[in-house]
Amino acid sequence: xxxxxxxxxxxxxxxxxxxxxxxxxxxxxxxxxxxxxxxxxxxxxxxxxxxxxxxxxxxxxxxxxxxxxxxxxxxxxxxxxxxxxxxxxxxxxxxxxxxxxxxxxxxxxxxxxxxxxxxxxxxxxxxxxxxxxxxxxxxxxxxxxxxxxxxxxxxxxxxxxxxxxxxxxxxxxxxxxxxxxxxxxxxxxxxxxxxx
Numbered sequence: 001x002x003x004x005x006x007x008x009x010x011x012x013x014x015x016x017x018x019x020x021x022x023x024x025x026x027x028x029x030x031x032x033x034x035x036x037x038x039x040x041x042x043x044x045x046x047x048x049x050x051x052x053x054x055x056x057x058x059x060x061x062x063x064x065x066x067x068x069x070x071x072x073x074x075x076x077x078x079x080x081x082x083x084x085x086x087x088x089x090x091x092x093x094x095x096x097x098x099x100x101x102x103x104x105x106x107x108x109x110x111x112x113x114x115x116x117x118x119x120x121x122x123x124x125x126x127x128x129x130x131x132x133x134x135x136x137x138x139x140x141x142x143x144x145x146x147x148x149x150x151x152x153x154x155x156x157x158x159x160x161x162x163x164x165x166x167x168x169x170x171x172x173x174x175x176x177x178x179x180x181x182x183x184x185x186x187x188x189x190x191x192x193x194x195x196x
Contacts, residue, residue, distance in 0.1 A: 120175050127174070148173045 091108035098104060103114045114122060130137075154170040165186055168178045181189065 123174060 094106040096104040096106070098113075101116055103119055105112050105114065148171075150170070150172045156168045156176075158166040158168075160166060160180070163183050165181050165183075166178060167181060168176050170176050
């Protein structure tokens with residue numbers, strides 16, 4: 001499978017996750033919109049002794065329901081879905097690692113398996129999206145931050161027309177990570193790296 005096929009498979013996998021999450025939300029909304037039979041009976045029938053309720057045939061019970069105040073029924077029905085939607089938990093993301101070269105992602109009961117190339121593509125897409133989100137990552141290294149470092153990474157450097165330098169470093173987890181440095185920053189970085 002070439003890279004384009006893998007990217008296509010990843011796109012399909014992401015689309016499946018999105019569809020699964022949407023379907024799960026729609027299913028929960030549908031369940032929230034239809035009250036349970038016991039709840040519907042409790043809302044529709046006034047409280048009466050069990051003997052009287054048993055003596056009323058079903059067609060007459062339906063007539064009793066229809067003669068109730070429509071205002072109270074409508075207000076109860078419209079309030080129920082909103083309350084149940086608010087109580088319904090959002091689908092959660094579960095990430096698994098069944099083997100060294102595979103990650104599974106589950107949203108709303110739908111699972112997609114991702115292999116190394118697909119994981120790399122997902123990391124790249126997420127990093128590009130995260131770069132435009134607010135709030136930005138913290139300016140200082142957070143205490144307790146977990147990371148995987150790459151010793152002596154492969155590096156590529158390119159001079160820009162305005163004097164800046166593009167430095168691209170290959171991280172084993174993130175892939176190729178680009179940085180652009182102004183001439184002043186390059187001097188500062190040189191001083192930091194060479195001080196004892």
